[in-house]
Amino acid sequence: xxxxxxxxxxxxxxxxxxxxxxxxxxxxxxxxxxxxxxxxxxxxxxxxxxxxxxxxxxxxxxxxxxxxxxxxxxxxxxxxxxxxxxxxxxxxxxxxxxxxxxxxxxxxxxxxxxxxxxxxxxxxxxxxxxxxxxxxxxxxxxxxxxxxxxxxxxxxxxxxxxxxxxxxxxxxxxxxxxxxxxxxxxxxxxxxxxxxxxxxxxxxxxxxxxxxxxxxxxxxxxxxxxxxxxxxxxxxxxxxxxxxxxxxxxxxxxxxxxxxxxxxxxxxxxxxxxxxxxxxxxxxxxxxxxxxxxxxxxxxxxxxxxxxxxxxxxxxxxxxxxxxxxxxxxxxxxxxxxxxxxxxxxxxxxxxxxxxxxxxxxxxxxxxxxxxxxxxxxxxxxxxxxxxxxxxxxxxxxxxxxxxxxxxxxxxxxxxxxxxxxxxxxxxxxxxxxxxxxxxxxxxxxxxxxxxxxxxxxxxxxxxxxxxxxxxxxxxxxxxxxxxxxxxxxxxxxxxxxxxxxxxxxxxxxxxxxxxxxxxxxxxxxxxxxxxxxxxxxxxxxxxxxxxxxxxxxxxxxxxxxxxxxxxxxxxxxxxxxxxxxxxxxxxxxxxxxxxxxxxxxxxxxxxxxxxxxxxxxxxxxxxxxxxxxxxxxxxxxxxxxxxxxxxxxxxxxxxxxxxxxxxxxxxxxxxxxxx
Numbered sequence: 001x002x003x004x005x006x007x008x009x010x011x012x013x014x015x016x017x018x019x020x021x022x023x024x025x026x027x028x029x030x031x032x033x034x035x036x037x038x039x040x041x042x043x044x045x046x047x048x049x050x051x052x053x054x055x056x057x058x059x060x061x062x063x064x065x066x067x068x069x070x071x072x073x074x075x076x077x078x079x080x081x082x083x084x085x086x087x088x089x090x091x092x093x094x095x096x097x098x099x100x101x102x103x104x105x106x107x108x109x110x111x112x113x114x115x116x117x118x119x120x121x122x123x124x125x126x127x128x129x130x131x132x133x134x135x136x137x138x139x140x141x142x143x144x145x146x147x148x149x150x151x152x153x154x155x156x157x158x159x160x161x162x163x164x165x166x167x168x169x170x171x172x173x174x175x176x177x178x179x180x181x182x183x184x185x186x187x188x189x190x191x192x193x194x195x196x197x198x199x200x201x202x203x204x205x206x207x208x209x210x211x212x213x214x215x216x217x218x219x220x221x222x223x224x225x226x227x228x229x230x231x232x233x234x235x236x237x238x239x240x241x242x243x244x245x246x247x248x249x250x251x252x253x254x255x256x257x258x259x260x261x262x263x264x265x266x267x268x269x270x271x272x273x274x275x276x277x278x279x280x281x282x283x284x285x286x287x288x289x290x291x292x293x294x295x296x297x298x299x300x301x302x303x304x305x306x307x308x309x310x311x312x313x314x315x316x317x318x319x320x321x322x323x324x325x326x327x328x329x330x331x332x333x334x335x336x337x338x339x340x341x342x343x344x345x346x347x348x349x350x351x352x353x354x355x356x357x358x359x360x361x362x363x364x365x366x367x368x369x370x371x372x373x374x375x376x377x378x379x380x381x382x383x384x385x386x387x388x389x390x391x392x393x394x395x396x397x398x399x400x401x402x403x404x405x406x407x408x409x410x411x412x413x414x415x416x417x418x419x420x421x422x423x424x425x426x427x428x429x430x431x432x433x434x435x436x437x438x439x440x441x442x443x444x445x446x447x448x449x450x451x452x453x454x455x456x457x458x459x460x461x462x463x464x465x466x467x468x469x470x471x472x473x474x475x476x477x478x479x480x481x482x483x484x485x486x487x488x489x490x491x492x493x494x495x496x497x498x499x500x501x502x503x504x505x506x507x508x509x510x511x512x513x514x515x516x517x518x519x520x521x522x523x524x525x526x527x528x529x530x531x532x533x534x535x536x537x538x539x540x541x542x543x544x545x546x547x548x549x550x551x552x553x554x555x556x557x558x559x560x561x562x563x564x565x566x567x568x569x570x571x572x573x574x575x576x577x578x579x580x581x582x583x584x585x586x587x588x589x590x591x592x593x594x595x596x597x598x599x600x601x602x603x604x605x606x607x608x609x610x611x612x613x614x615x616x617x618x619x620x621x622x623x624x625x626x627x628x629x630x631x632x633x634x635x636x637x638x639x640x641x642x643x644x645x646x647x648x649x650x651x652x653x654x655x656x657x658x659x660x661x662x663x664x665x666x667x668x669x670x671x672x673x674x675x676x
Contacts, residue, residue: 043155049099060140070192098189109182123171124160214358217566229253231567282562322353322372339398364537395544405526
């Protein structure tokens, strides 16, 4: 009996052991799955960053309420952005860095083996598709796909939210798999922004090489085909100058009269250098948010020098973006050209709906930036910060931007060596005549400038208003007049100098020839350098237009406002100095401006009633003067006539007070009297 019981118990024990072994073999605890996955590679097929030839990103855009698709790929050995009409991309290093971020990425933990829909939303790994966002927009992740040259998928993951309290960790999910993993990953390399994948320097200009800036502020009405000018500004820029910015031309268009009116800076106005520097910076770092490819016909009509050929297809495409064709001759009649450019009959000019900016560079390149219409439609081209606008860019070559070399004149050979073989007589006479004509031209320019200056400041003798400052200048100039040598003295001095020169030994003909050869070589070197600069400038324009010809660029409203400036935008009131208080009376005294009192001058309170410096130091007694000028010091102004003129003064005093530089009738008559 006992043996039977023992056998039965042994049988039961063996059966139980078999059942336990069978159950254990079919049971896999959850912790074991997590343990097995920890440390494994998330993307085992992605092992070489250079093998990845394309990157595609799907991401939810809450502003446009759509799934944004961005793709960059290597096409025909060239990196492009297929999602933006194959615009050139600066993506080789960027894509390699993005691929490297996934290479060797290991799973740190498993957040959920089989997540529910709510868990997918919580982890932010919902697959971004247009069908999904119809029902749910929360928790949509970013899908990243890497492919090789054969279009084989190397990695396809959905990147989700950051792990709470662990900013460096993220939830991810492999496309087609259920588990949600935790990995150490940053998604900054997986940007779907167009501007992050293109060359940042669109114009490729050096802001320190800017020479001038032209602001043509106008608008064009396509219905009436008329231009409405507002202002025209020409500014010069010198990075070493003081000031760096100078107003060369400022014009405002008078719509009633239909003419331009000059606009100069008033005494209490100055250029707003902050806005001008902002313009300069915006040109250096011109940011575009999107592009549109021009039709093939219009890109072909744009030549290497920046001109455009008129045809119906070109005109239609331009008008859609806010650009129009007009006669070049008519346009430059409204906006006078700055620089040099040949305009032939029949040439057309691209004009824009909202004006243009022209920037001249030291290398001869002149950029033309024309502003078109606001971009229509939804999407990336219309940012949430404001509207975006079309930009038409072209480059022209202007040789006037490159300074011509200063050539040194050749010394003349002695008369007996004029026909020597080293220098033909014709070349020698030509160089001599050129030198003489240059001197004659300079003398004539000096005479014409003096005549013009005299004509501007001439006034009747009884209307000259003399200030104490002018009286002091007159005394000094009168003293200089008395010390000037007479014509006989000048002749004698010239004779003495001539005799001294005759006494000096003359250069030998061979020394003069050697000096001429040295100068000729130096002049040729300068001329060759100048021609090389012209050649490089033309090549640079051709290169730039090859980049600009195919594209309409789209800029943000922020960039547009920094570049599109009018005359009123760049002029501001001078900053007034704070009022000064008197130490003795406590009364407020007006602040002294730099233009009211110069260093070293006496203030009105310190000026004597009758300036002693107004009498010339000639040793002769001057007659008593009449009414003395008002002692209040003021900036020099042109002479007034009529009711605004100062009280009449004796002619002799007026002749002393008026400086010879003014060239008025009174000063000329009195100078003759003093010489007699």
